[in-house]
Amino acid sequence: MNKIILLLVLSIFILVPFQTRAEVSVTLTLDRQEAPPSDSIKMAIKVSGARSSDSSPVIKGLDSFQVSQGGSSSRVQIINGKVSSSVDYTYYIQPSRPGTFQLGPAEVKVKGKLFQSNISTLTILKTASPESPAKGPIFLMAALSSNKAYVEEQISYTLKLYLKTSVSDISLQLPELDQLTFKQLQKPREYQGVYDGSTYRIIEVPYGLMVLKAGDYGIKPSRMSMTAYDSRRSPRGFFDDPFFRSGRPVTIASQALELKVVPLPEKGKPKGFSGLVGSFKIEATLAPSKIRVGESATLTVHISGRGNVNRIPNLKMPGLDHIKVYADEPAFKARPDLKGLAGFKIMKWAIVPEQQGDYEIPPLSLSFFDPDTDEYRLIQTPKQPLIVLPGKEKMIMVEAGPDRQNGSSKSAKQGVKELGHDILPLHTSVRNLEARSEIMSGGLFLWLTLLLPFVLYLSTFLGLRLKRRSVRAMPAHRAKKAAKNLIRQCRQGREDANSLGLCIRDYFNDRFGLTLASLTTEDAADVLA
Amino acid sequence: MRKGIRLAITILLALLYITSNHGARADELEEGFFKANQAYKVGDFQEAIKGYLRLIRSGHGGGQIYYNLGNAYFRAGQLGRAILEYERAQLLMPRDPDLNFNLSHARDQIRDAIEESHGFIETSFFWLKSFNLNELFWSFALLNLLLWTILIIRLFHKSEWLYYMLLLILSSWFVAGLSFGLKYYWISSDDRAVILQKEVNILAGPEEDDTVLFKLHEGTVLYKERSEDGWSLVRLPDKKRGWVKSGAIGLISGVRPLTSTSPHSSRGQPLSVQ
Numbered sequence: 001m002n003k004i005i006l007l008l009v010l011s012i013f014i015l016v017p018f019q020t021r022a023e024v025s026v027t028l029t030l031d032r033q034e035a036p037p038s039d040s041i042k043m044a045i046k047v048s049g050a051r052s053s054d055s056s057p058v059i060k061g062l063d064s065f066q067v068s069q070g071g072s073s074s075r076v077q078i079i080n081g082k083v084s085s086s087v088d089y090t091y092y093i094q095p096s097r098p099g100t101f102q103l104g105p106a107e108v109k110v111k112g113k114l115f116q117s118n119i120s121t122l123t124i125l126k127t128a129s130p131e132s133p134a135k136g137p138i139f140l141m142a143a144l145s146s147n148k149a150y151v152e153e154q155i156s157y158t159l160k161l162y163l164k165t166s167v168s169d170i171s172l173q174l175p176e177l178d179q180l181t182f183k184q185l186q187k188p189r190e191y192q193g194v195y196d197g198s199t200y201r202i203i204e205v206p207y208g209l210m211v212l213k214a215g216d217y218g219i220k221p222s223r224m225s226m227t228a229y230d231s232r233r234s235p236r237g238f239f240d241d242p243f244f245r246s247g248r249p250v251t252i253a254s255q256a257l258e259l260k261v262v263p264l265p266e267k268g269k270p271k272g273f274s275g276l277v278g279s280f281k282i283e284a285t286l287a288p289s290k291i292r293v294g295e296s297a298t299l300t301v302h303i304s305g306r307g308n309v310n311r312i313p314n315l316k317m318p319g320l321d322h323i324k325v326y327a328d329e330p331a332f333k334a335r336p337d338l339k340g341l342a343g344f345k346i347m348k349w350a351i352v353p354e355q356q357g358d359y360e361i362p363p364l365s366l367s368f369f370d371p372d373t374d375e376y377r378l379i380q381t382p383k384q385p386l387i388v389l390p391g392k393e394k395m396i397m398v399e400a401g402p403d404r405q406n407g408s409s410k411s412a413k414q415g416v417k418e419l420g421h422d423i424l425p426l427h428t429s430v431r432n433l434e435a436r437s438e439i440m441s442g443g444l445f446l447w448l449t450l451l452l453p454f455v456l457y458l459s460t461f462l463g464l465r466l467k468r469r470s471v472r473a474m475p476a477h478r479a480k481k482a483a484k485n486l487i488r489q490c491r492q493g494r495e496d497a498n499s500l501g502l503c504i505r506d507y508f509n510d511r512f513g514l515t516l517a518s519l520t521t522e523d524a525a526d527v528l529a
Numbered sequence: 530m531r532k533g534i535r536l537a538i539t540i541l542l543a544l545l546y547i548t549s550n551h552g553a554r555a556d557e558l559e560e561g562f563f564k565a566n567q568a569y570k571v572g573d574f575q576e577a578i579k580g581y582l583r584l585i586r587s588g589h590g591g592g593q594i595y596y597n598l599g600n601a602y603f604r605a606g607q608l609g610r611a612i613l614e615y616e617r618a619q620l621l622m623p624r625d626p627d628l629n630f631n632l633s634h635a636r637d638q639i640r641d642a643i644e645e646s647h648g649f650i651e652t653s654f655f656w657l658k659s660f661n662l663n664e665l666f667w668s669f670a671l672l673n674l675l676l677w678t679i680l681i682i683r684l685f686h687k688s689e690w691l692y693y694m695l696l697l698i699l700s701s702w703f704v705a706g707l708s709f710g711l712k713y714y715w716i717s718s719d720d721r722a723v724i725l726q727k728e729v730n731i732l733a734g735p736e737e738d739d740t741v742l743f744k745l746h747e748g749t750v751l752y753k754e755r756s757e758d759g760w761s762l763v764r765l766p767d768k769k770r771g772w773v774k775s776g777a778i779g780l781i782s783g784v785r786p787l788t789s790t791s792p793h794s795s796r797g798q799p800l801s802v803q
Binding site: 079424425428429432433449450454455457461 | 558562563566569570584589591592593596597600603605622627630631634635637665669670673674676677678680681682684797
């Protein structure tokens, strides 16, 4: 095997002189001469008689096309001893307008020498209307929910990609215009659908579209780029996967659309209008509705709806007599869905009455423009009754939202908010009224308390030591007094031998520390010796 | 025998006298405390202040009385004196939550923004602030008793567990003793004072016509260095110094603790340790 490879390599090197002597030619070919504007056309540049070129080909006449590189390849052929070599460059071109175009020549430099290709003619047909059934295997459709809208009204812009072939690497380019804002409402969804009697795989991408200024707008086509794979291959199996097939890049465009945007009517416009456009509702709760003076109740206003929800204003609570009002930070949340952008804003106020009585929290109102009815609308909360009973003296109020009282959810919990400041009341317990004068006045007592344990220890220690010393000294003490005792006993008139013997025995015992025992004559002789 | 009976009767009579005297004194204290509290509750804060001061001057210096006196001063609009009494009460009952809340609330109302400085002792021995001197003393006394008791036991009986217990108690004894000593030193050298007047001029010298260096307001805590002829040299935590009339400030530690109290002490109201 190795020998075969070696022979092949050698033969290539041997044959190089023949190859270099071959004539170089460049050919430009298109896969078709006529195409609709949504198609991409394959263009091949073949450089024959060379194994490589100095640089990539330069092709003229491509100003009106979007060009994607399809790769390059080189090959060497030996047929009947005749050696030929070539380099192929592949391009995919996407027209930007209809018309007839001259493509080429392509210029290629080989070993410093410039070679030119032929010129090909390509005709791009006019754009087909959306209703036109003449659609290819891949096309893109765009649609607006309405061709007329108010400033900042939210309408939907839906893109549908119709597919009859496998594609991958899809990318989207939305039309750009200063006053247009697109917001993707949901992730793309895929389903089967029928268009003009044919079944397509449809990929749908919904967008919310909002225009900030009045005027007539031409929404340019959106463009999708992808890699398409040949669908003519019939066998479906493991190798039908795009991984094993070579795709070609395709760019398709949707149709352009027209949109008329009109300003909001001046007639009936509320004073200080916030610019809110859409459909909204307002709700309010006051909890608890019966409190004591100094306690707090929470007024919660919930505004929800669909439209330019970020313009929902922060409502202002009017001043109330004998009631202190503390506003909380509003909570806002927006969430897109299939119908557009929806959201809500929750505002809370702590209501702290200073006097008892029956109060009414006045209604809070919100105005917005409803594009469905083409008029301004004013919505408001109902009046909220509040009964205030005579109160206890309280220093700190704890704000308790209605959700918290219902115990519905943890997310509704709020931090404790201090609404007032004051000192805490007197201590009335009579315990520990007295100062511990025994310590204060008793400097001596203090030292005694600390020194007494030490004195006790010292006494015990010294006592023990004394006791030990006296036990050890007793024999010596008795020895000292032994002679004195013997003389005293002798003087007491003990003249008999037994008494005298006993006295002598005691003397010896005391003097020499012996144990008490009878002294035999032998013992006496031993001791005296 | 007769002598013994006489001695017993004498001791009994003396005990009865002491007990009855103490009971009468306690009744008097409780009555005075109750009256002052009642005056406070009906809004007669001046009467309440007089009542509490009477109790303190008669030698009853519990932390509760200082706390209530602080409350009465606060209600009477005398922020400086309220803070002074709260600070004194805090020396006696440092962990009382009501007291700490009220003191913090009163401090919030001080006009001068002066940061509290913490010395080395307060920072290193942070637990000292949480205990009063009495608690530290009795802790030390108890450990002292335990230590010497174990040493006495060891004279008669030596064992390994007794040795380890001795080590443990010895280390605790050391910490308690050190804490007590430091607290004693800290209180006895406490030169903190509170401005009692709405606004006072801090002068460059102890004369009325000396240059005004800066002004301080009621409730501000500063440090007194020394006094001369009715004037006090004071210092702020940021090292600013100047002279102020002695009557315009009140010392937090009126007298030395753990020594005999004198109601007429020159250093201000007597402070006893609970």
